[in-house]
Amino acid sequence: MIKPYVLGIDIGGTNTVFGIVDARGVVLASSSIKTQKHADFDDYLDELHTEVIRLLEANDALDKILGIGIGAPNANYYTGTIEGKVNLPWPSPLPLAQIVSEKFGIPVAITNDANAAAIGEMTYGAARGLRDFIMITLGTGVGSGIVINGQLVYGHDGFAGELGHTIIRRNNGRLCGCGRTGCLEAYCSATGVARTAREFLEIREDESLLRELPIDAITSKDVYDAAIKGDKLAKEIFEYTGNILGEAFADFTVFSSPEAIILFGGLAKSGDLLMRPLRESMEKNMLHIFKGKVKVIPSELKEADAAVLGASALGWEAGKANSAPNPVAVPAKTNE
Incomplete structure (x- = not known):
């Protein structure tokens, strides 16, 4: 049967x-x-x-x-x-x-x-027909799946592809949940965006809609909502996050030369607030042989x-x- x-x-x-x-x-x-x-x-x-x-x-x-x-x-x-x-x-x-x-x-x-x-995207979504791509999930953490020549990369022990735990800030980096400091996840996850908001509010005096909220309760959605309303500080938080992601993506490209980097998760729905600084930073930091070759696209999975x-x-x-x-x-x- x-x-x-x-x-x-x-x-x-x-x-x-x-x-x-x-x-x-x-x-x-x-x-x-x-x-x-x-x-x-x-x-x-x-x-x-x-x-x-x-x-x-x-x-x-x-x-x-x-x-x-x-x-x-x-x-x-x-x-x-x-x-x-x-x-x-x-x-x-x-x-x-x-x-x-x-x-x-x-x-x-x-x-x-x-x-x-990544497997779902390759089977049902935006990566159908792609043989080389990187899937980045932007949620509570930063996850990743790397596909090379149509095969998911597992490594010798099954744990390859922890790009969220590459160290993106080596001097005085934030403590990550994994126990190390400076990981991408500590800056570019939904949790990382909220941490950036708290840091900005503590060290700066700019007026912001975010100051109307209890500082310890601020979420990445709060930052997004404020940015959509034109809040300058909230927009800068997305700019900061996008710049770091772009730097990281330029480094990831050197490793596997993907045709595309596909983003999934709540932060990936932030539109140009995140995508514009991300793409600009990625191209600015890209090795010249890869410039203009790598697409950054949102997931097509519901x-x-x-x-x-x-x-x-x-x-x-x-x-x-x-x-x-x-x-x-x-x-x-x-x-x-």
């Missing part, structure tokens, strides 16, 4: 989102559970299994899933494990792919969330579906590489 769908699962620090996806990249149906609800992973998996089965049964897809793709923090594609310190309540390393595959009776492949976004789509793209790979002998493992019915 031809199995026309895959299941995409995105495990975030707050929510786990999952959905049924067809070969055209259409999310037929999706749902979610709270990631942090269960401190015990077995309890979490039981709830996930129950809700997935419910979704599959409601959409006549119970025996039509070819594979499962999972995007998760610090997920290692090679080993199928979640490794290292992440914002999840379960012990590490966790053999996630093996456990989920045994639970559902379906082949599973996993990778980190930024790599999943934000509501992006996490599931990115993860689901791995499901096709898992399903084609392994033949699943069993349908989805359905809980045995009990006589009441």
Whole structure:
């Protein structure tokens, strides 16, 4: 029997989102559970299994899933494990792919969330037809997925592509969540933009709409809203952020000579507030042989579906590489 769908699962620090996806990249149906609800992973998996089965049964897809793709923090594609310190309540390393595959009776492949976004973009979005590109996710952190010659770069250990943790400011750089100082993520994530706003407000005396807000509660959206209203200081914050991103992108280009750098996440929707200084800074700092060659473009994935789509793209790979002998493992019915 031809199995026309895959299941995409995105495990975030707050929510786990999952959905049924067809070969055209259409999310037929999706749902979610709270990631942090269960401190015990077995309890979490039981709830996930129950809700997935419910979704599959409601959409006549119970025996039509070819594979499962999972995007998760610090997920290692090679080993199928979640490794290292992440914002999840379960012990590490966790053999996630093996456990989920045994639970559902379906082949599973996993990778980190930024790599999943790159695969999703290449399968369904702006990177279709591109063989060399870099995916940058601008959210709470800065994630990245690097594709060279049509292949995602994993490195020898599965953790290649941490461009958010390249050091962009070596003297008196900001402390990053990874424990180092000066990382790109500390400046150009949504959290980094909010940090820049607080720094500017503390060291300058300019009038700004941002001064009407509690300084410790300012978010990147607050900065965007103020900039849209013409606030000069807020615009300068985007200028500062774009300049740093442009410098970093010029360096990334030297490494892999991408045809495009694709941006995803809330900050990527800031339009010319971010894109103009970013592109100007990138070209200004670009090695001459690369000038004018690299496009910076926004993602074409719908934000509501992006996490599931990115993860689901791995499901096709898992399903084609392994033949699943069993349908989805359905809980045995009990006589009441």
